[in-house]
Amino acid sequence: MKTTLRNDITVRELCDGFEYNELENKGLFGMGGRLTIQPEYQRNYIYKEMHKEEAVIKSLLQQYPLGLLYFVKNPDGSLEVLDGQQRVTSIGRFLTMKFAITDENGMQQNYDGLDEETQELILNTPLLVYECEGTEKEIKHWFETVNIAGVPLNQQELYNAIYSGPFVSAAKKVFSNSTNPRMQKWSSYIKGRVNRQEYLECALDWVSKGDISGYMSSHRRDTDIKEMEKYFNDVIDWADSLFEYVTKEMQGLEWGRLYETYRHKSYDKAYINSRVSALFNDPCVTERKGIYEYVLGGENSVKLLDIRVFDPKTKNRVYAKQTAKAKKNSISNCPVCVLENKANKKRIWTLKEMEADHVTAWSNGGSTSEDNCQMLCIFHNRLKGNR
Numbered sequence: 001m002k003t004t005l006r007n008d009i010t011v012r013e014l015c016d017g018f019e020y021n022e023l024e025n026k027g028l029f030g031m032g033g034r035l036t037i038q039p040e041y042q043r044n045y046i047y048k049e050m051h052k053e054e055a056v057i058k059s060l061l062q063q064y065p066l067g068l069l070y071f072v073k074n075p076d077g078s079l080e081v082l083d084g085q086q087r088v089t090s091i092g093r094f095l096t097m098k099f100a101i102t103d104e105n106g107m108q109q110n111y112d113g114l115d116e117e118t119q120e121l122i123l124n125t126p127l128l129v130y131e132c133e134g135t136e137k138e139i140k141h142w143f144e145t146v147n148i149a150g151v152p153l154n155q156q157e158l159y160n161a162i163y164s165g166p167f168v169s170a171a172k173k174v175f176s177n178s179t180n181p182r183m184q185k186w187s188s189y190i191k192g193r194v195n196r197q198e199y200l201e202c203a204l205d206w207v208s209k210g211d212i213s214g215y216m217s218s219h220r221r222d223t224d225i226k227e228m229e230k231y232f233n234d235v236i237d238w239a240d241s242l243f244e245y246v247t248k249e250m251q252g253l254e255w256g257r258l259y260e261t262y263r264h265k266s267y268d269k270a271y272i273n274s275r276v277s278a279l280f281n282d283p284c285v286t287e288r289k290g291i292y293e294y295v296l297g298g299e300n301s302v303k304l305l306d307i308r309v310f311d312p313k314t315k316n317r318v319y320a321k322q323t324a325k326a327k328k329n330s331i332s333n334c335p336v337c338v339l340e341n342k343a344n345k346k347r348i349w350t351l352k353e354m355e356a357d358h359v360t361a362w363s364n365g366g367s368t369s370e371d372n373c374q375m376l377c378i379f380h381n382r383l384k385g386n387r
Contacts, residue, residue, distance in 0.1 A: 001134035012123040018092035053090035156197035175200035191252030206256030310356040336380040
């Protein structure tokens with residue numbers, strides 16, 4: 001890749017004709033339209049939410065170096081920002097009065113509120129820019145390895161760079177756009193940030209059954225995303241149709257996997273909703289996120305709920321009662337050992353050699369309380385648990 005170092009581009013030239021659109025799927029432009037600030041493979045603007053944009057402007061005012069900017073030079077002479085999008089966007093946003101900075105007196109100042117001398121200081125600041133020329137493969141490989149302003153690319157942003165093309169552009173218009181009216185519904189089931197490509201990543205993960213890279217590679221030149229969009233909405237609509245109430249525990253569940261596993265089953269919606277409600281109100285259930293899969297799966301895997309265990313004080317009291325009774329009757333303090341015609345029929349186990357067990361299993365309505373607790377030797381407790 002060929003690079004040319006330039007120090008003749010000022011903030012004034014950089015921001016000539018700067019356009020900023022709040023919709024993430026819109027490109028940003030500068031240098032009179034010759035510079036594309038947000039190419040299709042770039043991440044969305046994130047400085048705004050990270051409160052770093054003010055620091056960029058204060059660096060200009062103090063004449064601190066902003067660091068190298070990298071622009072790709074295309075065969076037609078146009079330019080694209082390869083590295084530095086966040087800094088460039090912050091500068092343009094300030095000059096177009098999209099945000100204010102705090103001055104030394106604690107007052108908010110927009111660009112047009114600064115004195116003329118300060119405005120000129122900003123506009124005449126030269127920037128250090130490397131113009132890069134090379135093949136698409138060379139440029140994308142460089143982009144894949146770079147960190148932008150201390151914010152590393154996440155995996156989906158890397159995939160967007162590697163597989164850039166009409167598919168990525170179409171996908172970002174739907175899944176990387178916070179103004180999409182469907183986002184409110186989707187956010188009940190998806191955990192992540194729209195502008196860091198996490199909704200897009202989820203949609204790709206579901207439709208590809210986990211092979212995001214392979215799916216993006218095979219669909220790179222597609223001009224629409226109908227298959228992915230339909231599958232994503234099918235998953236959301238399926239979950240939404242089953243459960244009456246939306247809870248915070250729904251957010252971030254593996255709905256794509258659950259859809260594939262359970263979508264062909266028939267459910268009594270009134271029953272599963274009543275079971276969800278009952279489990280949410282059960283003090284023994286400590287893993288609420290597992291409730292949905294537990295109910296969908298026919299309530300067979302209690303491990304999903306991480307049922308509350310007996311506390312040490314309860315175990316100590318039950319152990320003491322069992323052991324005293326066992327010694328009095330010359331039998332083992334493990335009730336199961338007593339029933340077996342083996343050497344341990346009369347063995348007194350130490351507390352460390354025993355574990356607490358529900359007399360009536362939790363799945364059969366037993367509570368995690370002292371009157372439903374018994375101590376079993378480790379062997380028999382684990383043997384029981386594996387049945």
